[in-house]
Amino acid sequence: MQNDLIAALSSSRLFREMAPEMLRTLACGAVTVSAQAGEHIFHTDEPATAFYLVKEGQVRLYRPNHEGNEKVFQVVSPGDLIAETAMFAEPCRYPLSAQAETAVCLYRVTRTTLLDLTRQSADFAMQLLATMSARIYQAVNRIDHLTIGNASQRLVLHLIDLSREQRSRRIHFPVSGGALARQLNIAPETLSRQLNHFKRTGLLDGRNRDWVLLDVDGLHRSVGLPPPSRKASEAWHDTDLGSDLFGCCNFR
Amino acid sequence: MQNDLIAALSSSRLFREMAPEMLRTLACGAVTVSAQAGEHIFHTDEPATAFYLVKEGQVRLYRPNHEGNEKVFQVVSPGDLIAETAMFAEPCRYPLSAQAETAVCLYRVTRTTLLDLTRQSADFAMQLLATMSARIYQAVNRIDHLTIGNASQRLVLHLIDLSREQRSRRIHFPVSGGALARQLNIAPETLSRQLNHFKRTGLLDGRNRDWVLLDVDGLHRSVGLPPPSRKASEAWHDTDLGSDLFGCCNFR
Structure with a gap:
């Protein structure tokens, strides 16, 4: 063992x-x-x-x-x-x-x-402190996203987070649609309607828990968000801490 | 100096x-x-x-x-x-x-x-780790509160947090009404209407940034929340980390 x-x-x-x-x-x-x-x-x-x-x-x-x-x-x-x-x-x-x-x-x-x-071990303590510092940064991002009033914008930001985390435009929802709706504070029917709307307008494709982001800039534009920035937020994803929007709380 | x-x-x-x-x-x-x-x-x-x-x-x-x-x-x-x-x-x-x-x-x-x-200093590193561990716990609470669908419930939980933080039933909003509304993801007019409703029904009193919680259990009841528990959440407040709902992110 x-x-x-x-x-x-x-x-x-x-x-x-x-x-x-x-x-x-x-x-x-x-x-x-x-x-x-x-x-x-x-x-x-x-x-x-x-x-x-x-x-x-x-x-x-x-x-x-x-x-x-x-x-x-x-x-x-x-x-x-x-x-x-x-x-x-x-x-x-x-x-x-x-x-x-x-x-x-x-x-x-x-x-x-x-x-x-x-x-x-001072080295190990410093490593732990770095991990926790990054987790608090993630928590700020997550809280920032959750206080965005517009449900569609919260959904788009979360899709982008999943895509960065999974390092692919093909994304898999790690939880069910109902659980995802609760995480994003969106009514389940709104979540499903919005995903279908994105699909009809050619911005993404897929079903159930598996989706492909076809047009990332278009997703942002369609909900009134500026195109995604390529700077600091990506550096954080490189630290491989797991999901941005929900990873801060999994204590791993 | x-x-x-x-x-x-x-x-x-x-x-x-x-x-x-x-x-x-x-x-x-x-x-x-x-x-x-x-x-x-x-x-x-x-x-x-x-x-x-x-x-x-x-x-x-x-x-x-x-x-x-x-x-x-x-x-x-x-x-x-x-x-x-x-x-x-x-x-x-x-x-x-x-x-x-x-x-x-x-x-x-x-x-x-x-x-x-x-x-x-291992002692100081441990002290920092304890602070950050507690901050992540606060972040979980805050994210939990922010994903409560009902704006009135978010407001009541925040009033209680402020009261615990300020160790008094007399609370002072540290930010303006508009900023508070944004923190809680509530429309400013809803925030103001809800505070006036609580005032009319005798649950709190005050104006602008200064309020007194007259009936904590009643506030919970009126928005459909169970009465506040006295257990773990209070132990955390005793660690004096500042505001529960928003303190996790001030990095102090």
Whole structure:
């Protein structure tokens, strides 16, 4: 198990520059955890005593609300970390709930192990600080997008974010249409109508969760946004932090 | 100047546990900067080479948008830090613009000085990580609130956040009504109508930027929200990080 975990950790962006003996210490403190689809790994606001690395399957990170709706912040896959940037707060609680989307197998590493190693290595602490600084930048972008009054503009900005994140004009919605509508604060019927409108006017093509952006400048123009800039925002995507609009909150 | 700055730094939450010799090093690398009302300290996306501590006056942190509107994320006052959590990213750019709201005097500390000190002290690095972890938690809360479809609910949650932040049922809006409406993604006339409705029904009282929450549970009930919980969310407010809904982005 340990060798598999060391290999998995050293291929993740956060841990790949960590010294081998530190990786071994991290792996020593780990156990594997399995869950069936629908089972919870942890709930929002529970004391956070460990972070996870996904070995197999997919995990939904969501926030429950009082109406019984779930707002899905992110769906994570093998190789992704869960909740590691949440580990440093005091008191330390999970900001989101994590639920197995499929049958999953996860590595569980205790918070204490991570904190001890961070204290020991200034390089690793700086790497963590850089990751978290970038995540806060992403949060600003996301909050900026969410306070755009116009639903069509929010949708276009999100399509562009997905395209940058997936490094392709062919995009796949990581969550269902209903969950996406909730993330963007758009009525589900408006989302579907707007996608169909873009399709009819030749700006994109596709169906369900799979779409191709045919005309990026045209998408911007059609909702009254200026054409996308090529400057700072792209540099951030190069840091490979995952989804811009929703990635700030997945704590991986 | 140095003694003033050391006193100011050691009264800020982030630096108050820093060793005296480190505080002196930080202060040695600092200069004072003055600006008239309306002048910019820095602009969004400019390379970030320094962070600031407000000595006198107020600074608006905002994000310009393509329609020429400004979305004010925060107004900071003497004793507040600006952009220090942005310093650790690579490439390092300011996520927001900072503009003098009044005549201001600021201490400017270079990024290099901060990074050098962080490398030297594991305690300080852990303190920074805790602050940033909490900020990301706040960002999740804020994004959660912003994706609530109902404008009245967003307003009530924001009033409660302000009340917790200001530790009083008497609250002062730190920004104008128009700026607040933009922050909450509510039309200005809706904001004003809703506040008057709450006033008429005896749930709050006040005018302009000054209000008193007369019935917190009633405010929740009137917009269909469950009564406020007393648990984790309050623990976070005790960490004194500033405004919950908008504080995550002021980088102080």
